[in-house]
Amino acid sequence: MPVNAEKEIGKLWRNLHGAQAEICRTYYRWREVALAVAGPDAKPLDIAMKAAEIMGNDIGKSILPRLNWLKGEEAFMMSLGKLLAGLWVTEGGIAFAEKGEKPGEVMIRCTRDPWPSVAKTYGVPMEEVALAREKLYQSMLKDVSVFFNIPLNIEMLKAIPRGEGEYLFRLYKEN
């Protein structure tokens, strides 16, 4: 029996996107759990920031084996930028890394992000979505910076949840 490519790809596509949507939904379900456990005095933004920090630290540890310094600083920064963008892609976003204007500077651009629309269904403020993404990336860099002995930083220049049409991050080495 020849393979029915349309049927196979269609099934795979639906399942992939279903799984990506579940990533966002699972996060916001856990956010509700955390808020319920923390009680009425807890600030949702604090909880979101703490979650981004813990998750970012852990993801940062997992990317250490995939980074190396053999090809020098420029290549290292681009490979790190691609890993950060790649994380977004696995979640269902469209994201890529590109060379910045300054040496060693990498821009991470995301033009499609599934998180804000899922956040809306859970009543999450859009500013929290943007700040959590920034915190997640900053926390990912913590162990990477120490491990390679390079002071790395990342800053958010634009954010989709702020109505700016795209996310734009600048990844750079601090002087």
Next chain:
Amino acid sequence: MAKLLFEWDYSSYPGAKAYPHLFKPIQIGNLTVPNRIKYAATEDNLNDHNGFITDADVEYMRLRAEGVVGGLCFMQGVYMDPARKGQGYVGQAAAWDDKYIPGLKKIADAIHGEKAIAGYQLMDCGRVGAVEVESGHAPSTVPQRLRVFKPMFEMTNAEIKEMVQQHVDAAKRGIEAGFDVIEISGIVGYLISNFLSSYTNRRTDEYGGDIRGRSQSMIEIIQGVKEVCGPDIPVGIRLCSDELLSDVRGNTPEESMQTYQFAEEAGADYISCTLGWQESIFPVISRDIPQGNWLFLAKRAKEHVNIPIQMAYRLFTPDKPNKAIGDGELDIWEMCRSMIADPLMPKKVLEGREDEVRHCVACNLCLARLFRDAPMTCYINPRCAHEHDETFYPKSVEEDDRKEVMIVGAGPAGLECAYVSAQRGHEVHVYDKRDELGGTILEASQAPYGDEELMTCTNYQKVMCEQAGVHFHLGTEVTEELIQDELPDTVVLATGPVYAKVPGPGGDRDNVVNVLDVLGGKAEVGEKVVVWGNRKPGIGVALFLAKQGKKVTLVGKDKSAGFDVNPSFKWRYMIYLRQNGIMAYNDCNIEEINDDGITVKTYDGYHFPVACDTIVVSEREANESLKKAVQGEGIELFVIGDALVPRNLSSAVHDGYRIGLRI
């Protein structure tokens, strides 16, 4: 005048004539070593989990001491802190208290009983330590690249001074226990190497900064240990000549050579030259690295210091170290894995019995086991780590109990079983339909990246069989009739596996060929090949074909390729698959074979086509043939190796050995 502990005269031995440089004396410090051979300190996880020496470890060491024929024999490194941060292996010996001295003395006495020089090693495992506690100590708090290791926290200045003193105190205990040489371990990611490396030492105090500052703790340790050792007990150190950590901004090779010079200036009497860290991304000791590959580092070390240089690292046969010593590029030949595989290796070389050496196949199973808190095991030597256990030695059978044993299959399982049972007094006949010994190893050894070394197993077994009087019937296929005619007392089926039929339509097409025929050059293979089976035989043939420029795809049922390869070697294969452009579809099966290629079915039901002109079958199944015929005759039956369950060379050898002891 230098001290000589034991008199050895090698002049009448053939090995001393063949390898004269290996069997001439050398002075380290004020001690004369009769030859250039050293069993280097190696963890074995055989000791009590509280650091006390066990009988198993004593006997393990005694046999290696016999092997070095008067040379240096080092026990494993001891950890020295009661907090156990420096402990890197669950069965590592301890020396942080006098209560450990009696156990250590047993090892020193066992080594001396073989007229060998007893070496004792101090080893704080640093970054790869804290195996039994939550966190470890390090010069700086640098995250671990591999999650398997515990988090490390920066030591205070006072803690560093305490650590130095712990080395000195542990050295005193070693001397009291009777050891003749004290060695400090500063390699592969252990604490001293952590201090030396720019990767893990970010300190700015007296123990950090430039390479001189990073060497300060090592210098204090050498000086402190030298002081308690006095002039008659040499002190050596194992140091990386190249960390192979350029990907994480580690030391340059030039900085490593500076550490050698600092060690010499501090009073070290010799340096054991090593390379790489456990977390290096470059291979150092696996089978894919050619023998003698790293000797240039020993040569470079000798250009930088004036004390003896020792080295192991892919030197498994005596020719290369003998030449290097003769050429002035090395002083002492160290061995770890080659004496795990054959504890008496140098002794056999000396006695002119080189063909009786069971060679290490550099699979690194021993290391994989140690890193996973399991006792030492050798892939190729079933008796390893069972030296103390009488049941692991062949026992002669009474004359009345001698049997006629028919072994079907002259592969690694059959040959191992043959010589062991023949040594016990049985009359053993080995049959094989081929004209050569070796079974599937003959083909497996054709795979690239060093697999030709697998044949050393067959070469060893052949010699042992010949010495034990095994009768060979090569070119003879065993049939039911032959069994009925011979009516042996025991039949051992070591026939190897049968190769699975590709499931689904098309499995009987002409372009479906067998892995053995491909590796043996008997099958025609096109340019686009699918290999079915993602275990070692599949990987081997896939790489063999990719090296010929063919486009190869691997399809297999296991969740990951190389499921049967130990983790300390598997990573090499994963890299080679990628480098050779081999796509692996794991957790998959072949649903059908058609004119264009195959249809792959994933574990969760997706289908996709893979174009190919040839399908190579490497999936194996147990071999049931002849079983019923033997059982029907009421003959004692054993099934071993891949015929029982398709596995690997190690399982075949271990099966053969155990059944050889049982018949």
